[in-house]
Amino acid sequence: MATVSRRLPKQPHLDVPKRQARELLNQWRLGDADAFDRIRKQHPKLHDSGDADLKSAVFRLSDAQLVVAREYGFSTWTQLKERISGHTIADALDSAIRAGDRDRVVDLLRANPNLLHVPVWSGNWGPPMSHAANLGRLEIIKAVAELGARDFQHAFDRALLQGKIECAKWLQEHGAKPVAGTIMGSCETLNVAGFRFLVAVGAPLADEKGNRLAPLAMVLETYGRNAAGKHEILKILSEQGYKFPDTPMMAFHQGNVAKLDEYLRRDPRLIERRFTCSEIYPSALGCADDGRSGMHWTPIDGTTLLHLAIDFNEWEIFDLLLKHGANVNARADVDSAGFGGHTPIFNAVVCGPRNDVQMTRALLARGASREIRASLRKFLDWTETPRWHEAPSVTPVEWARTFPDQMWVNAEALKLLTGY
Numbered sequence: 055m056a057t058v059s060r061r062l063p064k065q066p067h068l069d070v071p072k073r074q075a076r077e078l079l080n081q082w083r084l085g086d087a088d089a090f091d092r093i094r095k096q097h098p099k100l101h102d103s104g105d106a107d108l109k110s111a112v113f114r115l116s117d118a119q120l121v122v123a124r125e126y127g128f129s130t131w132t133q134l135k136e137r138i139s140g141h142t143i144a145d146a147l148d149s150a151i152r153a154g155d156r157d158r159v160v161d162l163l164r165a166n167p168n169l170l171h172v173p174v175w176s177g178n179w180g181p182p183m184s185h186a187a188n189l190g191r192l193e194i195i196k197a198v199a200e201l202g203a204r205d206f207q208h209a210f211d212r213a214l215l216q217g218k219i220e221c222a223k224w225l226q227e228h229g230a231k232p233v234a235g236t237i238m239g240s241c242e243t244l245n246v247a248g249f250r251f252l253v254a255v256g257a258p259l260a261d262e263k264g265n266r267l268a269p270l271a272m273v274l275e276t277y278g279r280n281a282a283g284k285h286e287i288l289k290i291l292s293e294q295g296y297k298f299p300d301t302p303m304m305a306f307h308q309g310n311v312a313k314l315d316e317y318l319r320r321d322p323r324l325i326e327r328r329f330t331c332s333e334i335y336p337s338a339l340g341c342a343d344d345g346r347s348g349m350h351w352t353p354i355d356g357t358t359l360l361h362l363a364i365d366f367n368e369w370e371i372f373d374l375l376l377k378h379g380a381n382v383n384a385r386a387d388v389d390s391a392g393f394g395g396h397t398p399i400f401n402a403v404v405c406g407p408r409n410d411v412q413m414t415r416a417l418l419a420r421g422a423s424r425e426i427r428a429s430l431r432k433f434l435d436w437t438e439t440p441r442w443h444e445a446p447s448v449t450p451v452e453w454a455r456t457f458p459d460q461m462w463v464n465a466e467a468l469k470l471l472t473g474y
Contacts, residue, residue, distance in 0.1 A: 060126045061176060066138045071126065075118040082113050093117075096124040127177020136172045147174050151186050156193050159186075163201050170203055184209040187225065190218035199228065206230045214248035215239030222251060235262030241272040244283035249290065259294060267340025270296060274307060274335055275342075277349035277436075279367040279406055285309035303333055306362065311370045314359075318378050325378050328387045329362065331355040351462045352401040352453070353432055356387030356394055364401040364413050372413060382422040388429075393444070396428035396453075403454040403467045414467040424471055425449055434458060 063070075081089035090108050093100050097117060100108065119131040128134040137144060143166050150158040151174070163170055163182060174185040186194040187209035195209065210230030213221040217240070226232070232255050240248035253259075261268035273287050288298070288308050298304045302324060305313040318324050334355075335341035335348055348354070354365050360380040363372040376382075388394035399422045402414045418424075429446045430453060443458050451471050454463045 060122075062126060062138070062141075066141055068135060068138050071119070071122050071134060071138075075115060075122045078121060079113070079115055079118040082108070082118070085109060092125070093121055096121040124177075128173060129177070133172050136168055140166060140169050140172070143169060144172070144174050147182060148185070151182065151191055151194055152189060154191055154194070156191075156197050159194050160197050160201065163198065167201075170198070170201060171205070178212075180208045180212060181205050184212050187213040187218060187221050188216050190216065190221055192221050192224060195221060195224065207233075211236055211239050214252060215243050215245065217243075217245040217247035219247055219251050222248070226255070232257030233262075234258040234260050234264055237269050238262075238272055241269045241287065242276050242278065244273065244276060244278040244280040244287060246283050246286045246290075249287050253290060253294065259291075265340065271335075271340035271342075274339065275348040277406065279408065281309060281366060281368050284366075299336065299338070301333075302359075303329060303336075306359065306366075306368070306371060309368065309370065311374055314371060315374055315378075318374075322378075324359070325375065325380050326358065326384065328356045328358060334362070349406075349436070351406050351432070351457070351459075352396065352404045353386070353394070353430060354401070356389070357396075357401070358384045358386070358398070360384060360398045361386060361396075361401050364398055365405060367405075367408065369413075372416075376416065376420065382417045382420045383426065385428070391431070393429050393431040396430055397422065397426055397450075399423070399426075399450045399471075400428065400430070400453055403450050403464050403471060404457050404462060405464050405467075406462050409464055409466040411464075411466045411470050414464070414470050418470070424451065428453075 078089055078092065082093065090105055093108060093113070094103060097120060100111065103111060116131070123129070123131045123134040126134055128137060143162060147159060147162050147169065150162065159182065169182070171181050173180050174182055179185050179188050181203065183195055183198040183203040183205050186198065190213070206225050206228055207230045210222055210225040213225060214236065232252050237249065237252050237257050237259055238261055240252065259269055260266045270291055273284060273291070278284070285308055292298065298308070302314060302317045305317060331354070332343060337343040350365060352365065354362060358380065360372070360375045360382070363375055382399070383397050385395045385397055399414065399417050402417060427447045427449055430448065431442055431444045434441055434443050437459065445453055445456055448456065451468065454468045457463055
C-alpha cells in the first residue's frame, strides 16, 4: 500500500503540488492501485471505499488537491497555498519561536493573521501555538492564544510527544483533554515524562480507535531509539496490567539483561539464533503481521541478537552478547530472493539518527570484516515515493555510501571504516 508523506522544500512553489494533484487525478482515471490507496488514506469521504466504488466516485481536481495537501501535512488545499505564499514569513516565525522571541512572534502574526492557523513548518508540528508547544515555549503559547489561536488540543498532543509538561498543563487548563490517541505521541518518541503525565491524569491507554494494544505496539515498533525510555514505558505498561510473554525477545525489548543472561546460560545456542520479524514484533502484542513492522534502516528480519542490539542501541545487551562470545561476523538469513547475509557491522553503519562509533569500534576490535559482502533490500516507507531499495553484493561501506537517505547513515562509523 502506498504511504506517501511529503515535506515542503526550502523554496516551495505552488506549481509542484499543482502538478502532483493533476498527476493523481490522471492516475485515478487510469484505475491505478497506488492512487486508490493514497485517496483512501487521505480523503476524509473516501476512507472506506473499495476499488469499484472509487472508480465510479465523483473525484475532481479539487479532491486530488485535498489528497496532496494532506500528504504534505496540511488539512486543506487553501492552507497549503497560504503556507507556500507566506513561506518567508513562516521561516521568520519558525526562527522567532525557536529563539523564544515572544515579541517578534506577536509582531509577525499581527501583520499576517492568516498564518495564525497555518502550520509553520509541517502539518505534524502544526500552527504557531502547536509549533511553540513542540519547543516548550510557554510564553509564546500564551501570547498566540491571546491573538486567537485555538489549536489547544493539537498543541497539547505535541507538548506531550516532546515531554514539555508545563506547556501541557497550561493547555489542559485551557481546554485540551487527554483523549483516546493522545498517549500515542509519547509512545512514538519514547518520552517517559509525557507518558507518565498522561497515565497520571487518566488518559486512555489506547489509540483514537480504542485499540488498547496500539500503544504497546508503537513502543515496540517506533523509529525511536531511546532504550532507557522504552524500558521505562514498558515497565509502566506492565504496572497498568499489560502482560508480556516470557521470551528472549521480550527480555530484550524490556532491557532485562539479567533475564536475557539467564536465557543465554540455559541455551548457549540462543547466541547464534536468527529471529524473524514476527518474533521481534509479535502480532499478539498488536504489531502488524505484514513482514515490514517497525522502523529500521538496515534490515533486521532474520538477524541475531547482536544485530538487534546495535539497531535498538541496547548497550548493556551488546556488551552481554560479546561476553557470551557472539560472532561479530554472523550473517543474517538469506531470503528466497537472495537478499540478506549481512553482518552486524552493516547495522552499525546504517542505523538511523546517531553518530556514535563505540559499537563499530568494538566489532572491529573483535575481528569484524570490513570487506564482507551481502545483498540487501530495504523498503523505504518513510520517503515521498515509498519503494524498495536494492543493493546487490555490497560491503558495509558501499551499503552506507549508496543508501538513498544519507541522514540515516552513521557518518562517524563510516569514517572509522574507511579511515577518512
